[in-house]
Amino acid sequence: MHGYTGKLLEVDLSTGATRDLPLDPGLARDYIGGSGLAARLYLDRVGGAPYPAPLDPANPLIVMTGPVAGHLLPGSSRFALCARSPQTGLWGEASCGGFFAPALKAAGYDGLIVTGAASSPVYLLVENGQAELRDAAHLWGRDTYETDDALKAAHGAAARTVSIGPAGENLVCYAAAVHDKGHVAGRTGMGAVMGSKRLKAIVALGKGKPPVAAPASLKPLREDVLARQADNLTSQTFHAYGTDGAMYVGSLMGDVPFHNWRAGEWDDDAIQALDGATMAETILTSAGTCHSCSVACKREVAVEDGPYIVAKGPGPEYESVAAFGSLLLVPDLAATAAANDRCNRYGLDTISCGATLAFAIEATEAGLLDSHLAWGDAAGILQAVDEIAHRRGLGDLLAEGSAAVADRLGPAAAAFEVTVKGLEMAMHSPRTYHGLGIGYATAPRGACHNAANVYLMMGGALYPELGLEEGLPEQSSEGKALMSAVGQDYACVQNAASFCMLNSLNLSPTEMAEALAAVTGFPYTVEEIKQAGERLWQLKHGINYLLGATAADDRLPPRLLEPLEDGPTAGSVPDMALMLSEFYALRDMDVEGRPSRARLEALGLADLADQLGV
Amino acid sequence: MPVFKDTEQMYDCIGAVLDFLREDPKASTAFRKSGLVIRFKYSDPDGEITIDGSQDPISLTCGPCDSKPTVDMTMSADTAHQFWLGKLNLVAALNRGAMTAKGPIPSIMKLLPAISPAYKQYPEILRAKGLAHLI
Numbered sequence: 001m002h003g004y005t006g007k008l009l010e011v012d013l014s015t016g017a018t019r020d021l022p023l024d025p026g027l028a029r030d031y032i033g034g035s036g037l038a039a040r041l042y043l044d045r046v047g048g049a050p051y052p053a054p055l056d057p058a059n060p061l062i063v064m065t066g067p068v069a070g071h072l073l074p075g076s077s078r079f080a081l082c083a084r085s086p087q088t089g090l091w092g093e094a095s096c097g098g099f100f101a102p103a104l105k106a107a108g109y110d111g112l113i114v115t116g117a118a119s120s121p122v123y124l125l126v127e128n129g130q131a132e133l134r135d136a137a138h139l140w141g142r143d144t145y146e147t148d149d150a151l152k153a154a155h156g157a158a159a160r161t162v163s164i165g166p167a168g169e170n171l172v173c174y175a176a177a178v179h180d181k182g183h184v185a186g187r188t189g190m191g192a193v194m195g196s197k198r199l200k201a202i203v204a205l206g207k208g209k210p211p212v213a214a215p216a217s218l219k220p221l222r223e224d225v226l227a228r229q230a231d232n233l234t235s236q237t238f239h240a241y242g243t244d245g246a247m248y249v250g251s252l253m254g255d256v257p258f259h260n261w262r263a264g265e266w267d268d269d270a271i272q273a274l275d276g277a278t279m280a281e282t283i284l285t286s287a288g289t290c291h292s293c294s295v296a297c298k299r300e301v302a303v304e305d306g307p308y309i310v311a312k313g314p315g316p317e318y319e320s321v322a323a324f325g326s327l328l329l330v331p332d333l334a335a336t337a338a339a340n341d342r343c344n345r346y347g348l349d350t351i352s353c354g355a356t357l358a359f360a361i362e363a364t365e366a367g368l369l370d371s372h373l374a375w376g377d378a379a380g381i382l383q384a385v386d387e388i389a390h391r392r393g394l395g396d397l398l399a400e401g402s403a404a405v406a407d408r409l410g411p412a413a414a415a416f417e418v419t420v421k422g423l424e425m426a427m428h429s430p431r432t433y434h435g436l437g438i439g440y441a442t443a444p445r446g447a448c449h450n451a452a453n454v455y456l457m458m459g460g461a462l463y464p465e466l467g468l469e470e471g472l473p474e475q476s477s478e479g480k481a482l483m484s485a486v487g488q489d490y491a492c493v494q495n496a497a498s499f500c501m502l503n504s505l506n507l508s509p510t511e512m513a514e515a516l517a518a519v520t521g522f523p524y525t526v527e528e529i530k531q532a533g534e535r536l537w538q539l540k541h542g543i544n545y546l547l548g549a550t551a552a553d554d555r556l557p558p559r560l561l562e563p564l565e566d567g568p569t570a571g572s573v574p575d576m577a578l579m580l581s582e583f584y585a586l587r588d589m590d591v592e593g594r595p596s597r598a599r600l601e602a603l604g605l606a607d608l609a610d611q612l613g614v
Numbered sequence: 615m616p617v618f619k620d621t622e623q624m625y626d627c628i629g630a631v632l633d634f635l636r637e638d639p640k641a642s643t644a645f646r647k648s649g650l651v652i653r654f655k656y657s658d659p660d661g662e663i664t665i666d667g668s669q670d671p672i673s674l675t676c677g678p679c680d681s682k683p684t685v686d687m688t689m690s691a692d693t694a695h696q697f698w699l700g701k702l703n704l705v706a707a708l709n710r711g712a713m714t715a716k717g718p719i720p721s722i723m724k725l726l727p728a729i730s731p732a733y734k735q736y737p738e739i740l741r742a743k744g745l746a747h748l749i
Contacts, residue, residue, distance in 0.1 A: 248723075460709045462710060
């Protein structure tokens with residue numbers, strides 16, 4: 001095979017056995033890699049009902065790269081961690097950049113399938129085609145940075161790690177897995193799945209490199225993409241200011257959440273204080289990047305004085321600054337950097353953590369919860385992050401996530417719970433971009449901006465080859481169902497291929513097909529990747545239904561259906577009824593959200609149709 | 615139908631909001647600190663306005679001028695009108711070519727906090743000129 005190593009590693013933590021499995025070329029061609037291929041392997045492996053509970057040893061954890069990972073195309077760094085989610089109970093996936101995907105392929109494997117649970121903490125070492133489970137008792141309890149340092153000391157600086165911290169060990173529902181330091185597989189609680197298996201870390205290193213089919217084609221493609229990046233506003237802004245460069249400009253559109261999505265405006269100086277340009281002038285020490293990426297949006301920061309000291313290390317992205325800053329009315333970049341640092345070390349999803357705290361503050365205001373939490377109280381918020389990671393005091397409750405806590409507090413709490421399918425919403429507004437509304441509501445893993453193809457929705461990208469030739473007014477729901485369906489399918493392919501979402505700005509779908517063909521030798525066309533995208537989306541959607549989702553889960557939370565009285569989105573609310581009916585029609589789904597057999601069979605998903613009973 | 619009936623009206627309106635920024639302490643400080651010379655080239659109607667932050671005081675010229683621009687921004691006059699009303703998705707406009715910018719893009723983005731007060735001022739300028747129908 002080209003692009004792929006052609007091998008998966010199966011690990012049974014209960015028995016300690018490891019086994020190489022061949023990657024079927026037909027499967028690779030149809031499902032490509034990443035979370036798409038992981039979904040296929042998940043369904044093949046679990047068979048039928050009853051489906052293992054998220055923290056059951058039988059729940060497979062699948063780590064999957066894609067064919068472009070490790071090669072020189074810009075933004076070819078991503079890998080996916082997938083399993084049934086302890087946060088949502090549905091299909092869970094987390095995406096991460098950095099350098100682990102190339103390292104895993106260099107170690108000889110396209111992906112890992114991990115089942116069972118070790119009787120005591122272990123880490124998995126994958127090196128040059130060999131796999132070994134090693135004792136991790138000395139690492140259990142340590143944070144992810146300490147763990148990465150210890151594993152690199154043991155295996156060399158070239159070793160790439162994915163580890164959990166105390167949050168994963170304590171089975172916090174939104175625990176993350178952290179790669180090296182600061183690259184995070186954040187969403188849907190994959191860190192808790194690792195914790196339930198007592199899998200402290202995965203280490204990958206090696207010297208292998210899968211050959212590509214047409215290497216001569218890749219260099220000119222790479223150069224074209226790099227040239228476009230140099231002229232692209234978003235790429236250049238992220239290069240200079242990180243993704244947090246979107247903070248101020250986003251606020252002008254009403255995209256940034258304030259006060260748990262209750263307010264349309266905030267103090268202008270406070271917003272500026274949180275912006276990436278401010279970060280560049282204050283706490284930034286350097287930029288960082290992922291494999292083969294010149295956008296280099298990662299931040300390294302240090303806070304050397306004041307109440308929120310942060311040792312030099314990975315700094316916050318936009319989502320983290322918004323989740324711990326504007327959402328909670330904390331106008332202090334150092335405080336958000338401190339919260340981000342804690343979440344990285346503990347292994348916590350910053351979006352879910354910040355959003356759960358916002359929920360908790362409103363619940364406290366409403367008299368439904370007894371807590372010390374208050375808007376703008378950075379010290380109290382940081383204390384709460386500590387408590388959540390260690391499940392101490394109130395943290396033990398908040399570790400379940402805002403949806404679960406709202407269920408316990410009663411119907412009144414639903415007013416300020418901002419989740420879809422149990423996943424807290426990302427920090428981009430569906431009042432501003434109505435297409436995000438249908439995207440959030442229908443993305444298989446929950447309220448995910450990347451699955452909803454945020455750069456398409458927000459106006460950074462257009463895909464004429466996919467039928468999206470011109471932009472639509474942001475605060476209009478007309479035409480957004482088609483935009484979202486096309487965008488979600490394309491996002492599935494980007495994830496499967498191992499391309500970073502930021503790459504979507506500078507790599508057209510035609511070039512995506514060319515890149516995949518050049519790497520794999522499979523003669524992909526735009527039409528084929530369109531079909532692959534829908535295949536992957538329908539597969540994940542279908543898995544959700546097998547795990548208990550219904551059409552009732554495809555909805556926005558009540559808070560986002562309330563119009564704001566002020567700000568750039570005053571009065572704007574997405575028309576979910578319109579968009580959902582159009583979206584279901586586009587997907588050939590009935591009013592219950594169940595796809596037709598004909599559509600599934602056309603996509604090669606007849607087995608899914610059988611299991612769904614359609 | 616273009617928003618502005620001719621170049622003179624465009625200079626009168628867009629020039630006025632740029633002049634507001636030139637006089638505003640926060641905006642003028644930000645412009646001077648940036649040192650940018652920004653040339654705005656408009657079409658339909660055609661024209662150009664240059665704001666020179668390398669000078670003290672900042673100079674503003676409606677029409678061709680000798681200052682060498684560090685940033686060249688090109689757009690239709692209608693796009694400019696929407697921008698100063700605060701109704702333009704700047705990221706989309708730049709990424710999709712409705713507005714082009716040649717020059718240090720991050721430096722332009724850094725000016726946004728300084729110029730955003732103009733979004734509330736521009737409608738007042740139009741009303742004062744008897745052009746409320748353009749809002």
